[in-house]
Amino acid sequence: MPYFDAASSLPLHPVARQAFLAALEDGWADPARPHREGRRARLLLDAARESAAESVGCRPDELTFTSSGTRALHAGIAGALAGRSRVGRRLLHSAVEHSAVLHAARAHEAAGGTAGEIGVDSGGRVAPGEVAAALGADGGGAALVCVQSANHEVGTAQPVAEIAAACAAAGVPLLVDAAQSLGWEPVPAGWSLLTASAHKWGGPGGVGLLAVRKGVRFAPPAPADERESGRSPGFENIPAIVAAAASLRAFRAEAEAEAARLRGQVDLIRESVPRLVPDAAVVGDPVRRLPHIVTFSCLYADGEALLHALAAEGFAVSSGSSCTSSTLTPSHVLNAMGVLSEGNVRVSLPPGTPAAEVDRFLAALPAAVAGVRAALDAPVAADGRAAAKADAGEAGAVAASVVVDSLGRPCPVPVIELARAIGKVPVGGVVTVLADDVAARLDIPAWCALREQEYLGESPAPVGAAYRVRRLS
Amino acid sequence: MPYFDAASSLPLHPVARQAFLAALEDGWADPARPHREGRRARLLLDAARESAAESVGCRPDELTFTSSGTRALHAGIAGALAGRSRVGRRLLHSAVEHSAVLHAARAHEAAGGTAGEIGVDSGGRVAPGEVAAALGADGGGAALVCVQSANHEVGTAQPVAEIAAACAAAGVPLLVDAAQSLGWEPVPAGWSLLTASAHKWGGPGGVGLLAVRKGVRFAPPAPADERESGRSPGFENIPAIVAAAASLRAFRAEAEAEAARLRGQVDLIRESVPRLVPDAAVVGDPVRRLPHIVTFSCLYADGEALLHALAAEGFAVSSGSSCTSSTLTPSHVLNAMGVLSEGNVRVSLPPGTPAAEVDRFLAALPAAVAGVRAALDAPVAADGRAAAKADAGEAGAVAASVVVDSLGRPCPVPVIELARAIGKVPVGGVVTVLADDVAARLDIPAWCALREQEYLGESPAPVGAAYRVRRLS
CATH class of the missing domain: 3.40.640.10 (Type I PLP-dependent aspartate aminotransferase-like (Major domain))
Structure with missing residues (x-):
């Protein structure tokens, strides 16, 4: 295993x-x-x-x-x-x-x-x-x-x-x-x-x-x-x-040869994850890096649930998401980098990892992420890019601006609710998300970058903060 | 071993x-x-x-x-x-x-x-x-x-x-x-x-x-x-x-039976050492004690040299004397107890120690101590009690008081010089030892108790201290 x-x-x-x-x-x-x-x-x-x-x-x-x-x-x-x-x-x-x-x-x-x-x-x-x-x-x-x-x-x-x-x-x-x-x-x-x-x-x-x-x-x-x-x-x-x-x-005597081998496996993961998993982002410097560690985050996914889903498939990985290992805040590392923290997975390969195990992992990952997203009723369609528009079509009514109240809802719920709401405003309209989960500060801007929407910034609110997003497409 | x-x-x-x-x-x-x-x-x-x-x-x-x-x-x-x-x-x-x-x-x-x-x-x-x-x-x-x-x-x-x-x-x-x-x-x-x-x-x-x-x-x-x-x-x-x-x-499952057995061996050491080794004193509470530890000190002996002499006979023991394990002061434990620190040996028996090993230790100890004392030219005669008088006989001249300058001399030298000098004063006479070795504060009063001489106290000196002893016998 x-x-x-x-x-x-x-x-x-x-x-x-x-x-x-x-x-x-x-x-x-x-x-x-x-x-x-x-x-x-x-x-x-x-x-x-x-x-x-x-x-x-x-x-x-x-x-x-x-x-x-x-x-x-x-x-x-x-x-x-x-x-x-x-x-x-x-x-x-x-x-x-x-x-x-x-x-x-x-x-x-x-x-x-x-x-x-x-x-x-x-x-x-x-x-x-x-x-x-x-x-x-x-x-x-x-x-x-x-x-x-x-x-x-x-x-x-x-x-x-x-x-x-x-x-x-x-x-x-x-x-x-x-x-x-x-x-x-x-x-x-x-x-x-x-x-x-x-x-x-x-x-x-x-x-x-x-x-x-x-x-x-x-x-x-x-x-x-x-x-x-x-x-x-x-x-x-x-x-x-x-x-x-x-x-x-x-x-160290084995490290140089093993590093070259694992680097190939890590490169495969870095290249494959964005292709296999909709709305996922690989994080960390693409070139100047250790040979055996690769980390990525998945929109609309709960890191803890994703760890368990992967564990059920026999894969032991780690996560810097909030809601994991008894912490309620995202990893200070992801926070300092300003990158998406939800659905975060760190894969760190031990020496000797067979290439076939990495292949199996990549084969199992999409279904694991999809299962976690489905449990949260996340707005991800099969091609991962059509969700917002599909939502808009279903919603019928379109308002110039919408306020989403995600107060008291933990990561990744505020981002999921943002993704649902974006279809309810016209292109050029604004969605304001009220959230007190600390991961929202990281994940809402990251969502905007991934989904090519415009992040307008946050402002203080009586509880938590108000995050504003303009629909661009 | x-x-x-x-x-x-x-x-x-x-x-x-x-x-x-x-x-x-x-x-x-x-x-x-x-x-x-x-x-x-x-x-x-x-x-x-x-x-x-x-x-x-x-x-x-x-x-x-x-x-x-x-x-x-x-x-x-x-x-x-x-x-x-x-x-x-x-x-x-x-x-x-x-x-x-x-x-x-x-x-x-x-x-x-x-x-x-x-x-x-x-x-x-x-x-x-x-x-x-x-x-x-x-x-x-x-x-x-x-x-x-x-x-x-x-x-x-x-x-x-x-x-x-x-x-x-x-x-x-x-x-x-x-x-x-x-x-x-x-x-x-x-x-x-x-x-x-x-x-x-x-x-x-x-x-x-x-x-x-x-x-x-x-x-x-x-x-x-x-x-x-x-x-x-x-x-x-x-x-x-x-x-x-x-x-x-x-x-712990083996401890009770083993403690009873080792307590017998420790009692044997406690009883034998003062009998086998002249001018030695067992230290520590005689009754309320751990089953496996026994400690004694030997006048006119250097603890470090004694450890090495015992090691040469195959016995691994420990010492709280000064000049051992890179320290120049006697153990704070012996110091707090106010007991003799020179030639100190701690024997702590592991579970399973055969009685024959303790017998061998007791057989080897007198020669080990005697060898260390001989190397220091210590004033110990065969019966251990006659040294002061023998010295006095050889010294010939008798003064009412004598000052011994042991400044700069490490433990156990000040006590050895005191033992030599005591024969040079008549009964009732006083020997003053000038010493700056810190063990002297512990060992000179302890010597007096062991040799039944009167310790008159110490007074400050320009360097170190002056320790005064009255000859009683």
Whole structure:
């Protein structure tokens, strides 16, 4: 049964499993102890550090193991900010970072610091010029810039080398969150701090990496202890660390050939989805991207329902839509990109995915989307483009303007009601949608772009907002 | 080769190994995902939580898994303090807690809170009346009290139920660090928060427990995420969690019988060491104690050298002496107890330790101590009691008072020089030792008690301190 959620977590790599079992025998003791068992554990830990440092491209004494990628981000951000608190207390990060960065930014603000977001284009990409502008010639009081190497939801790769040059010119350290890319691609040059997470490359859960370049000011967050250079408190899980390092090496050895193969499958999905599914849009940078992640959104579809429909066909995928995974807001990534969030599906292919599985997925997708839309009574005709006019014909009466009250209705209902109403006004007429679901702010403009209608903007309303759309065709 | 450092870490329990391997297949996905792989991981996590909660004696929704016992303490202390910050910002803890508690206390002070230590008797035990006195009738502004169930260095069990009653009477929550006892003994009643660490009971590294009773105010430290009730951020290591829970159950099932057996071996060590080794003292409460830990100190011996001498004989033990594990100060536990720290050895027996190994250890110990003492030219004669007089005879000249300059000399040299000098004064005469090694403050009074000489106290000196001793015999 195809598992297409590799960006979330991968099963243990066979090499990781072997390394883990071998390290269980010698890696359970406290590596800080001078006795035989402690020294054996220390040898394993040192060897894993050397191996991982080589994969990362840093010195072993620059690399520490944390208990997760999230912890690596939390410690890296807090440590770099504290180390430079005399210079400034401003944290800059892209708007599409992992939520752990956003949480760290909120904690920094709560402690009296400031945080600023650097926006992205509709492909999810940061412009190096915007980083340079935010920093100015002297850094502008920034203590740290955080940018991921590639996005976890849409696969867009960031221009890390250019961003690093901008940071270096302003004298501000750059933290690169390499969680999604480290297994796949060489780490771009120029980082000051780098973080990653082992279960993204077939290592076990419970292991993150935090590398801090020599010379970067760093004050480990308290409470600390003497383990991992004071940067990651608590007893080390050495068998897991050994497995993580071995798996990183093995994964990267296979990555180039596998990336070329998966890139072909991802290209097929990117090309096929708009053709096979009416009113669907592929999101993320079309060229500068990870090899294995592709994301698309489907008008008039509920992301949660679509996940379940695909799961019923045996496909494990992920979604950044609202109403999924106990959240009621669309993913902050899709939000920052300003793209359609409803009916969102992320496909992230594990190494070894057979082409036939992708073919099966593409074969099953149209019916899955159609089923979800039908359950919502969505206005999609067979050719996907005739719906509005068909509605208009059925409605009979035509008014110059129509107000649709979607207050209290969750995504994707406001967009569905907009699509129904557009046929009730003449070309040139205006539909106003009253909605309080937060996804409407993203999805109504996206609907206009997809359906080639004119988005006139939103205005405040007593509850929620009023979104105005002019019918163009 | 005997491993007697169980209180530091244990090899993986066979049940933990089996559980780990079984959980590897189904426990690698993100348990927050709704797909099949995610749901399988969630089922394993839920089952592990139920099992561990039953072992702890709490509800599953009161229990969260952390990435170590240290992290459980850090999060538990910070969360409880933040949850009660309107009531008060004072943290009270015993003077013999795990260093993670002391680190959390320092971090709390750095953030503007206050911390206070509750002292222990020479056996390492907290008096419940002292807790009650520190809290007063209304808690005295205390937000939290931290007391371990049993000490990790000397094995002393704390009167947790009585301390809990004192806390309850004052309306202050009690955090019990059960890291050393949870595998061995029922958890004493009355705790508000409880922490533990899986690698102490044959679980893997990388898993701690934090239980917070319903109704206890708790504000998780930031940055947090949505995992583990917001109390432990980062991707869960589910196979390790499953192994930890299975191991706790298996360890406890064997604990009662095994504790009775090991208690006999520990009693044998406690009884034998003072008989076999001249000028050695067993430390820790003689009765109210863990079954498997015994600690003693040896006059005129360097703890680090003694560890190595025992390691050369194949025995892996631990030490709270200064000059071990890269620290230059004696263990804060021995310090708080006011007992001899030099030549300190902790023996902590793993389950299944054969009696013959303990016999071999007792047979090897006297020569190991004697070898270390000989290397330091320590004044110990064959019967261990005649040294001072023999020295006096050889010295010939006798002065009414002598000053020994041990400035710049590390432990155990100041005590060795004191022992040599005592024979140079007549009975009633005074030896003054100038020393700047911090262990001298602990070890000179302890020497006086062991050798039945009179400790007159210390006074400040330009460097270090002057310790005065009157010869009584």
